[in-house]
Amino acid sequence: MEKYTEIAKKWIASFEVALNNNDIEGILSLFQEECYWRDLISFTWNIKTFEGKGQIKDMLVAQLADTKARNFIIQEVGNENNGIIEVFFFFETLLARGRGILRLKGGLCWTILTTSYELIGFEEKKNKRRVMGAEHGIDKNRLTWLEKKQKEESELGYTKQPYVLIIGGGQGGIALGARLKRLGVPTLICDKQERAGDQWRNRYKSLCLHDPIWYDHLPYLPFPDDWPVFSPKDKIADWLECYVKIMELNYWSNAEVTKANFDEKSKIWEVKVNKDGKEITLKPTQLVFALGMSGVPNVPKLEGAELFKGEQQHSSEHKGPEQYKGKNVIVLGANNSAHDICAALWENDAKVTMIQRSSTHIVRSNSLMEIVLGGLYSEEAVESGITTQKADLIFASIPFKVMPHLHKELFDEIRKRDKEFYDKLEKRGFLLDFGDDDSGLFLKYLRRASGYYIDVGASELIANGDINLERGNIAKIKENSVVLDNGKELPADLIVYATGFSSMNFWVEKIVSKEMADKVGKVWGLGSNTTKDPGPWEGELRNMWKPTQQENLWFHGGNLHQSRHYSLYLSLQLKARYEGLKTQVYGLQEVYHLF
Secondary structure (H helix, E strand, O other): OHHHHHHHHHHHHHHHHHHHOOOHHHHHOOEEEEEEEEEEOOOOOOEEEEEOHHHHHHHHHHHHHHHOOEEEEEEEEOOOEOOEEEEEEEEEOOOEEEEEEEEEEOOEEEEEEEEEEEEOOOOOOOHHHOOOOOOOOOOOOOOOHHHHHHHHHHHEOOOEOOOEEEEOOOHHHHHHHHHHHHOOOOEEEEOOOOOOOHHHHOOOOOOEOOOOHHHOOOOOOOOOOOOOOOOEHHHHHHHHHHHHHHOOOOEEOOEEEEEEEEEOOOOEEEEEEEEOOEEEEEOOOEEEEOOOOOOOEOOOOOEOHHHOOOEEEEHHHOOOOHHHOOOEEEEEOOOHHHHHHHHHHHHOOOEEEEEEOOOEEEEEHHHHHHHHHOOOOOHHHHHOOOOHHHHHHHHHOOOOOOHHHHHHHHHHHHHHHOHHHHHHHHHHOOOEOOOOOOOOHHHHHHHHOOOEEEEOOHHHHHHOOOOEEEEOOEEEEOOOEEEEOOOOEEEOOEEEEOOOEOOOHHHHHHHOOHHHHHHHOOOOOOOOOEOOEOOOOOOOOOOOOOOOOOOOEEEOOOOHHHHHHHHHHHHHHHHHHHOOOOOOOOOOOOOOOOO
16 A cells, blocks of 8 residues: 555656646656546636547646646545556645546556635635624624525515526526525526425426435535435425525525526626516526426427327326326336336326337346445445545546446446346337447436436336337327327327427527527537437537536536536636636537537
8 A cells, every 4th residue: 555655646746846847748748648637627617528648738738827736635545456546635726725536557647637626715614614603792783694684585686686597496506506605606596486396396206316315415415314215206305495495595486587688798697587477687697507407398299199188298297197097098208207107107007008219228226226336325335435525526537438438347247137137128029228339327318318217116017018018109199099100009098208308408599599509509418429419529518517608608407416516616617707716718618519
């Protein structure tokens, strides 16, 4: 262990000297020929991965002199694993304090992650910096905590404008709002739902998180240690509602943003909000779309749909299965929502048919937890000293270019472990895949945010024939049936379209303009040139949590893990702009394609 520590110390010392001397060639000499540098706003004020010495050099030429990275301190050095030494370190730049992870091969850098976690001089008021609360002394004009809170709520959005307006009050908007609140940035969250948490509360009855609890904590307030491993949607909904109150967020419910325009001269947005039936005009500087990782529901236009005498619902509108006992239900789609809805309908004695249009990646929940997530997000990981923060850093430190190879090995192991399970599904006629390159669930999620199901029971029902399976598509709809493209006609009382959502970019078109949506381009995807993720390669999620081609316009979303982790970097970018700090962005993402 001492040997690896000395290797790490030597590299870090040489790296810091070269940084301080602006010795770019000296820095590059410390890297392998195949090398990756992922930066989360510390050197670039962007979320960017540099692949190879050429890209790293270009970034350093542009950013190094103004970054002034220094005070590198090794926090921890791990044992060598497959020829790689993993090093955790702290550092500072001119404006921020940071954390990083370095991986050395043969004494040279293979991958490095650099992140900022707080701005120097603008730290959160926590621990020794926390406010007193009680105001000792005599003051005839004293306001209590409640009076101050009520005053802020009565002013913000009315007589005082928020600096940041967050559209969307789900987990993403709430997590970002909490971080901005702690940083002292005037922020307002608007959501059209009646209560915080309704984004979960109003979904189908059986909805439950498929990610384990250790992956899902919100910033600052981790779930209690007796919280279930997989959280029911109503429990999450109540937690979000309580979180808004505890964190004292400025949250407008019943507040739908209907229109937004950006003034290029003043650099201020004008945003129309319908709150409780009244129109209010807000004028924030920064506008954040936090409406989830998807746009509006995709509902296919099918011949004869207007003739159907039963019910038709998108999966996002489906409330529950109880009223469909004994009914014929067609579910178009074969991903997460489709499986969950089919299983719940079967449990309530509906006659369910799933129509699979294209292949689906299936992974059993236990296998995913044990083989893929367990090392970072599990009770065993916590007991071994891997905190949520540490797990997030490790997860973020794997460059997306490297991830497919690493994940292919994990999912190959799952395929062997669950061969009998997969054989049964395929025998039933279910079309399976593991992604275009067999890299599995996470890469499918990052590339296209669709095409998979984490099995918690529905796959067994399909394999056994309890849920009827058809392959193909609906060719047309009749009054009481659907006709498939193979000519087969199926009776139907309810059709559920589990057909996904459009790009997040659509919200910009709907609320601002098509011109601005085109200017920003597609949101999400890596540019992997795989199904539904056309190239060219970007190497980061497009337009997420970072500057876009439209000044003062941001996107925030994803699962609970991403909402927690990346809200940190977005909040620091917004805080820096609020305080007027110099934020020289490097590598602003190009617009490759739309939607």
